[in-house]
Amino acid sequence: MLILAILAIPFTMTIISASFAWRPWVGWTSAASSAAFLGLGIWLSVATLSAPQWALHHSFRADSLSAFMVVVIGTVSLLATLFTPRTMHQEITSGVTTARYARHYVVLMQVFITCMLSAVLTANLGVLWVSIEATTIATTFLVSHRRTDGAFEASWKYVILCSIGIALAFLGTVLIYYAQLHAGGPVHSSSLDWTSVMSLAHHLDPNVTRLAFALLVVGYGTKVGLVPMHSWLPDAHSQAPAPVSALMSGVLLTVAFYGLLRFRAVAVAALGPAFPRALLLVVGIASLLLATVMLIAQRDLKRMLAYSSIEHMGLLAIGAAVGTPLAIAAVLLHILGHGITKAVLFLSSGEIYHLEGTTEIAKISGLLARRPTLAGIFGFGLLSLVALPPFSLFVSELTMARAEVDAGLWWVVAISLVCLSVIFAALTRHARQILMGARVEGTLPSSLSSSVAVPLITALVACVALGVFSWPLQSLLTHAAQGVMP
Numbered sequence: 001m002l003i004l005a006i007l008a009i010p011f012t013m014t015i016i017s018a019s020f021a022w023r024p025w026v027g028w029t030s031a032a033s034s035a036a037f038l039g040l041g042i043w044l045s046v047a048t049l050s051a052p053q054w055a056l057h058h059s060f061r062a063d064s065l066s067a068f069m070v071v072v073i074g075t076v077s078l079l080a081t082l083f084t085p086r087t088m089h090q091e092i093t094s095g096v097t098t099a100r101y102a103r104h105y106v107v108l109m110q111v112f113i114t115c116m117l118s119a120v121l122t123a124n125l126g127v128l129w130v131s132i133e134a135t136t137i138a139t140t141f142l143v144s145h146r147r148t149d150g151a152f153e154a155s156w157k158y159v160i161l162c163s164i165g166i167a168l169a170f171l172g173t174v175l176i177y178y179a180q181l182h183a184g185g186p187v188h189s190s191s192l193d194w195t196s197v198m199s200l201a202h203h204l205d206p207n208v209t210r211l212a213f214a215l216l217v218v219g220y221g222t223k224v225g226l227v228p229m230h231s232w233l234p235d236a237h238s239q240a241p242a243p244v245s246a247l248m249s250g251v252l253l254t255v256a257f258y259g260l261l262r263f264r265a266v267a268v269a270a271l272g273p274a275f276p277r278a279l280l281l282v283v284g285i286a287s288l289l290l291a292t293v294m295l296i297a298q299r300d301l302k303r304m305l306a307y308s309s310i311e312h313m314g315l316l317a318i319g320a321a322v323g324t325p326l327a328i329a330a331v332l333l334h335i336l337g338h339g340i341t342k343a344v345l346f347l348s349s350g351e352i353y354h355l356e357g358t359t360e361i362a363k364i365s366g367l368l369a370r371r372p373t374l375a376g377i378f379g380f381g382l383l384s385l386v387a388l389p390p391f392s393l394f395v396s397e398l399t400m401a402r403a404e405v406d407a408g409l410w411w412v413v414a415i416s417l418v419c420l421s422v423i424f425a426a427l428t429r430h431a432r433q434i435l436m437g438a439r440v441e442g443t444l445p446s447s448l449s450s451s452v453a454v455p456l457i458t459a460l461v462a463c464v465a466l467g468v469f470s471w472p473l474q475s476l477l478t479h480a481a482q483g484v485m486p
Contacts, residue, residue, distance in 0.1 A: 002040060002043065002044050002062075003060045003061075003121055005040055006037045006117060006121065007060075007114065007117055007118060007121065009036050009037040009040070010114040010117065011110075011114050012033070013029065013033040013110045014107055014111055014114060017030065017106040017107045017110055018103070020103075021099060021103060022088065022099040022100070022102035022103040024085045026106055027085035027088060030081045030084055030106055031078060031081040031082045031084065033081075034080075034113070035074075037070070037074050037077075037117070038071065038074025038075060038077070038078055039074075041067060041070035041074045044062055044066075044067040045067040045071055047067075048062060048064045048066075048067045048476075048479065049479055059123060059124070060123055061121070061122070061123035062121055063480070064479035064480040064482075064483055065258070065332075065480040065484060066120050066121055067476070067480075068332060068476055068477070068480045069120040069254075069258055069335075070117060070120060070121070071336070072250075072251055072254065072335055073116050073117060073255070075336070075339065075340060075462075076246060076339045076340065076343045077247065077251070079246060079250075079347060079455055079456075079459055080243035080246045080247045080343060080347070081243070083246075083350070083452075083455075084105075084106060086451070086452065087241055088102040088105065091146075091241070097146065097147075101145065104145075105145055105241070108139075108141055108142050109138075109142065109243070109244070112135055112138040112139055112142065112252075113247075115131045115132075115134040115135045115138060116131070116135060116252065116255045118131040118134075119135070119255050119258070119259070120255060120258055123194055124191075124192045124193060125173050125176065125177070125192040125193075125194065126173065126192045128262075129166070129169060129173050132166065132169075132223060132255065133166045135223075135255070136158075136162045136163065136166060136223075139236075139240075140155050140159045141155070142241070142244045143155040143158055143239055143240045148239070151240075154232075154236050154238070154239040154240075155236070157231070157232050157235055157236070158232040158235070158236040161222060161229055161231065161232040162222055162223060164222070164229070165219045165220070165221070165229050166219060166222070167219070168216075168218050168219035169216055169219025171215050172211075172213065172219055172263075173192075173212075173216070175208050175209075175215065176204075176212045177192060179204040179208040179209050179212065179270075180196070180200055180204065182205060197266055198265065198486075201265070201266045201486065202270065203270075204266070204269075204270040206270060210267075213263060213266075213267040213271070213275070213276060216260065217260065217283060220256045220257075220259045220260050220263075221256075221260070221317075223253065223256035224254075224256045224260065224313050224316075224317075225253050225310050225313050226283045226284070226286075226287045226310075226313055226314065226317060227283055227290050228283075230287065230290070230310055233306050233309065233310060234303045234306040234307055236248065237302060237303070237309070238300055238303045241350070242347050242349060242350025242351075242353070243347065245346040245350075246342065246346040246347050247343075249305065249309045249342040249343075250338070250339035250342045250343045251339055253313055254316070254335045254338070257316055257317075257335070260280075260317075261320060261328070261331075262484060264276050264280070264323065264484065265484045266486075268323065268486040269486035276323070277323065279321075280318070280320050281317075281318060281409075283317055284314045284315070284317030284318035284320075284321060285314065285415060286314070287311070287314030288311055288318070288415070288419045289415075289419060290310065291307050291310040291311035291423070292311070292422050292423055294307045295308065295422075295423050295426045295427065296426045298361070298430065299361055299362065300360060300361065301349050301352065301361055301430075301434070302349055302353075304361070304430060305342065305349065308342075308385060308423075308427070311423060312338045315397065315400065316335065318404070319331040319334070319400040319403065322400070322403050322404055322407045324403050324406065325482060326399065326406070326481075327399075327400060327404070328480075328481035328484060328485075329399070329477040329478060329480070329481040330396045330399035332477050333392060333395065333399070333477060334393060334396035334397065334400065336392070336466065336473075337384070337391065337392035337393045337395075337463055337467075338393065340459050340463050341381060341384040341385050341391070341393065343459065344377065344456050344459050344460060345381040345382070345385060347456060348374060348377050348381060348456060349378070351452060352367070355371065361430055361433055361434060364433070364434050365434070367435050368435045368436055373453050374452075374453075375434075375435050377456045377457060378435070379431060381456075381460065382427055382431050384460065385427065386427055387420070389467065390467045391464060391466075391467045392463050392466035392467040394467055395467045397420075401413050401416065401417075
């Protein structure tokens with residue numbers, strides 16, 4: 001019943017949030033529910049190391065990859081929900097929102113989390129699609145939570161582009177089902193169960209599977225934020241409240257990428273590695289190049305972090321294109337490190353916005369002298385984001401580069417290094433303006449409360465621990481990588 005318990009916790013919290021008017025205790029209860037299913041996710045991860053796969057009446061399943069994704073969702077959700085009471089208090093006090101809309105916010109957050117957990121724990125390709133589509137519905141209202149013109153514009157752009165993308169993903173899923181129905185071989189099943197699909201993958205029609213995988217890459221790639229359907233991401237992330245941005249950047253993108261990893265295994269079994277590798281390399285390199293160009297001249301703090309998400313999703317696509325167990329393990333470590341790092345940065349940017357009244361980089365200056373704790377957290381978060389040692393992103397990017405070299409993709413490593421060097425220079429320049437620029441007149445130094453500082457500092461310490469010590473995750477990453485090998 002462990003799988004059901006993980007899904008039941010945020011679902012129950014949704015009902016509780018809808019049943020009571022907004023009060024701070026509702027926000028703290030939502031954080032407690034995130035901590036609870038995170039703990040169960042860790043338990044499930046340990047359990048899947050001894051039992052390769054858990055299944056529940058062909059409806060839900062969990063292997064090491066699913067369990068790992070539950071841990072990622074739980075970790076970032078815990079950080080985001082810990083800031084819910086503070087964020088709602090700030091918005092109600094300033095008149096940005098009301099207690100009524102604060103209740104809507106908490107309900108939608110729990111629906112959002114439930115849908116993501118359902119996506120990674122389902123045993124069915126159709127339910128995966130429904131779950132990811134449901135995240136679009138929930139997050140559309142969360143993006144427009146502040147009800148400003150910019151927020152409404154971003155939410156419309158988000159829902160239109162993601163609906164187009166998810167429609168393409170639906171068509172790709174239907175084609176996989178069609179190929180499965182007409183496959184020969186020792187086993188024949190009309191089920192959309194992952195196990196059934198993988199058992200027939202070697203017998204799928206190559207032409208149908210090739211078209212299906214292309215549609216799935218573009219479709220789910222829209223939710224991941226990959227080129228060419230990426231343009232919703234900077235607007236949505238910059239307009240949403242900071243905890244929503246943390247969840248969207250930290251886990252929503254990678255939950256959709258989880259779907260691509262699963263379908264990549266089917267495509268490789270049916271077509272061989274060449275076509276999936278070429279397609280993922282194209283979208284990955286294009287995303288990395290676009291993010292590099294856009295980060296150079298970026299003027300808004302949250303949009304800067306959003307374009308950085310496109311950069312990191314491009315790196316994940318390149319790692320998945322290589323497809324070796326080493327590359328996939330590095331991709332999964334990168335998913336966790338990026339999720340924690342981006343949560344820290346978006347949540348600290350929310351504090352910056354609350355204190356400074358803006359997210360325009362040119363209007364934020366001398367933060368280190370005025371707000372040293374907040375500036376230190378944000379600065380170390382940026383160091384993690386640009387993959388400096390000893391943070392985990394350094395280890396994951398280095399390991400992905402090693403896997404690319406082993407696969408003979410020297411030119412990909414060269415392009416990535418050039419892009420990452422330019423991005424490092426751009427983010428360093430922006431950080432210098434924010435942290436060490438000329439002090440703004442009329443502003444006084446202020447300290448950061450422990451309720452804000454402690455979770456963010458703990459998260460940064462966790463990123464360092466993941467980069468220095470491999471034993472807590474090594475076995476899990478190895479098992480999870482093997483789970484998506486054809």
